[in-house]
Amino acid sequence: MQPMQPEQTPGSSAAASLTQWLDRLMTALEARLTNWAAGRWWRLKLAAFCSLCSILYATPNLTTLTSMDTPPLWDVVHQQATHPLTPVPGLAPTSHESKRVFRLTMPLLAKLSPVGTPRGRMLFLFALQYAAGVLFFVLCFELFRELVQNPATAAVLTLGTAFLYPGQACFHDLFGVFDGTAVVFLLVAMWCRVPGVVFACLLGAFWIDERAVIAASFPFLWIKLREGLADGWRQLLLPDRASIVVPLAVAMTLGLRLWLTKVHGFHLPLGPESDVSATKFFQSARLDRLPIGLLSPFKLHWLVVGLAAAWLWATRRWALLVLGGAAVVASTAAALAVVDITRSLAYAFPAVIISVGLLARAAGQRFVFGLAIVLLASALIVPSYDVKTGAAWMVPSVVKLMVSPLLWR
Numbered sequence: 299m300q301p302m303q304p305e306q307t308p309g310s311s312a313a314a315s316l317t318q319w320l321d322r323l324m325t326a327l328e329a330r331l332t333n334w335a336a337g338r339w340w341r342l343k344l345a346a347f348c349s350l351c352s353i354l355y356a357t358p359n360l361t362t363l364t365s366m367d368t369p370p371l372w373d374v375v376h377q378q379a380t381h382p383l384t385p386v387p388g389l390a391p392t393s394h395e396s397k398r399v400f401r402l403t404m405p406l407l408a409k410l411s412p413v414g415t416p417r418g419r420m421l422f423l424f425a426l427q428y429a430a431g432v433l434f435f436v437l438c439f440e441l442f443r444e445l446v447q448n449p450a451t452a453a454v455l456t457l458g459t460a461f462l463y464p465g466q467a468c469f470h471d472l473f474g475v476f477d478g479t480a481v482v483f484l485l486v487a488m489w490c491r492v493p494g495v496v497f498a499c500l501l502g503a504f505w506i507d508e509r510a511v512i513a514a515s516f517p518f519l520w521i522k523l524r525e526g527l528a529d530g531w532r533q534l535l536l537p538d539r540a541s542i543v544v545p546l547a548v549a550m551t552l553g554l555r556l557w558l559t560k561v562h563g564f565h566l567p568l569g570p571e572s573d574v575s576a577t578k579f580f581q582s583a584r585l586d587r588l589p590i591g592l593l594s595p596f597k598l599h600w601l602v603v604g605l606a607a608a609w610l611w612a613t614r615r616w617a618l619l620v621l622g623g624a625a626v627v628a629s630t631a632a633a634l635a636v637v638d639i640t641r642s643l644a645y646a647f648p649a650v651i652i653s654v655g656l657l658a659r660a661a662g663q664r665f666v667f668g669l670a671i672v673l674l675a676s677a678l679i680v681p682s683y684d685v686k687t688g689a690a691w692m693v694p695s696v697v698k699l700m701v702s703p704l705l706w707r
Contacts, residue, residue, distance in 0.1 A: 324664070324668060327450070327671075328448075328450040328451075331450035331453050331454070332448075332449055332450045334453075335449035335450065335453060336449075341436050341439055342432075342436070344435065344436075344439060344456060345432045345433070345434075345435035345436045346432065347457075348435040348459070348460040348465065349432050349460070349469065351457070351460040352431070352460040352461070352465050352466045352470075353469050353695070354695045355460065355461055355466070355692075356466040356469070356470050356682045356692035356694065357470075357692075357693060357694060357695040358469055358472050359472060360472075362472040362473075363421070363424065368417055369472075369473055369474065370395060371394060371395055371473055372416055372419075372420045372474050373416055374389070374398055374474075375398070375404060375405050375408060375419065375423070375474050376405075376408070376415075376416040376420075378398065378401075378402060378405035379419060382405060382406060383558070383562050384562070385563055386398075391567035392567075394475075396567050397566065399564050400505065400508065400555055400558065400566060401507060401508075402505050403479075403501075403505040404423055404426075404474070404476050404479070404506060407423065407426060408422060411423075420474075423476075424472070426479070427468045427469070427471065427476070427478060427479055428468060430468045430478060430479045430482045431465075431468030431469050431478060431482075433482055434465060434468060434478065434482050434485065435459065435460070437485040437486060437488075437489050438455070438459050440489055441485065441488060441651050442455045442456060442651070442654060445655035445658050446655075446658045446666055450667065451663065451667045451670050454671055454674055455674075457674055458599070458673045458674040458677045459677075461597075461674075461677035461682065462595065462596055462647075462677055462682075463594060463595045463640055463641070463644050463682060463684070463692075464478070464481050464595065464596075464644045466478075466692065467481065467644060470692060475507075475641060476506050477506070477507060477509075477641045478644075479506060480502075480506035480507050480510045480645070481644060481645065481647055483499045483500070483502040483503035484499070484500075484503050484513060484647075484648055485648070485651075487499040487500050487517045488517050488520045488521075488651070493540070493543045496517070497543040497547050500543065500547035500548075501547050501550065504548070505551070508566075509629070509632050509642055509645045511548060511551060512628050512629055512632050513625075513629055513645040513648065514544050514547070515621070515624075515625040515628070516646070516649060516652065517544055517648065518544040518545075519534065519618075519621065519622060519652065520648065520651075521540050521541040521544070522534055522541055523618075523652070523655070525538070525540055529615055529618045530617055531617045534617050534621055535621070587639070587685050587689050588634075590685055591633070591639030591640060591643075591685035592630070592639070594640040594643075594682070594684065594689070595643040596643075596646075596650060597676060598672075598673060598676040598677065599650050599673055599677065602650055602653045602654055602657065602669070603653045605653070605657055606622075606652070606654075606656040607619060607622075607623065607653075609657065610622070610656065613660075622652065626646055626649050629643060629645055630646070632645075637686050638684075638685070638686045639685045639686075640683065640684045640685045640686075641684070654666070657669070
């Protein structure tokens with residue numbers, strides 16, 4: 299007697315056909331991207347395309363470049379460039395300008411400008427930021443490719459970052475906060491294997507914004523994992539020859555800040571009177587912006603961090619789970635202590651990259667490729683917001699052109 303074959307319903311047949319069609323589509327897409335990745339100048343072409351997507355999706359207020367009035371923060375940057383060891387006088391402690399006192403990387407780079415006027419230095423730093431924005435995508439591709447060992451998946455993951463705040467920061471920032479450049483310094487520190495370059499890049503990030511010091515734990519963990527060491531408590535906590543540059547850079551930064559405070563009178567305003575206080579934030583009426591503020595930097599890319607944490611929990615890798623989680627919590631706490639949640643949390647972007655690497659170990663390449671497509675689609679669908687005292691939509695160019703020219707200001 300012949301065994302009875304299971305009866306197929308029309309619904310199950312349609313589902314099977316859809317699954318096969320999606321599988322063929324992903325196979326064809328992966329093959330096409332792999333062929334493109336074998337071409338000449340592939341990285342620069344991908345970076346240029348991602349930069350264009352970033353600018354069009356979250357279009358900056360380009361009228362700042364044509365206006366004859368220099369924004370107040372740029373005047374402070376100019377004064378810091380002219381006299382780096384002299385604090386800028388007369389700044390209100392609640393102003394963002396007063397918190398720039400130790401942020402000297404970009405003013406020192408502004409000294410390289412061929413034009414020494416405030417506007418000349420502003421345009422020079424704009425150009426550096428845009429170059430850093432392109433480099434951001436090159437670094438993302440290189441790091442993702444190292445982790446997933448698949449250029450097609452790395453390309454899709456890189457394109458997805460063009461619709462996240464870290465991939466938009468260098469292009470959207472026209473007011474001199476420079477967070478995008480600081481994130482690029484952190485990514486170079488993760489990509490490069492030369493200790494001296496890693497050390498210099500960490501210092502560059504630390505002296506752009508203090509939040510980069512908090513995020514230094516991500517390059518430290520990255521170096522540990524890249525070296526292939528066991529991820530026990532001792533191996534992850536104790537510096538070795540490769541990772542020692544991270545605590546050394548932190549120690550030098552703290553030492554130089556202490557010297558500038560005692561010798562040159564530098565002072566960073568902190569506390570509720572300067573709008574830097576988690577207590578003040580949670581007592582205010584601004585809690586309604588908290589959910590969108592936490593979502594805004596990475597959108598559904600937080601899913602990657604959550605999946606990586608779940609895998610660490612399932613495999614009982616407690617040391618990496620606790621230390622990696624502590625690093626994310628520290629950056630989140632720093633973001634909640636200030637008004638500008640989005641750009642503060644952007645410094646935790648290396649956590650997304652590390653999480654992709656963990657998932658690549660746990661799952662097959664096809665799963666990671668499919669996840670990359672889902673992340674790209676979700677990042678494109680969910681609008682980009684910059685959350686400060688309110689949630690400001692980072693308006694795409696199409697909307698700006700269709701709605702009102704006032705949106706360009």
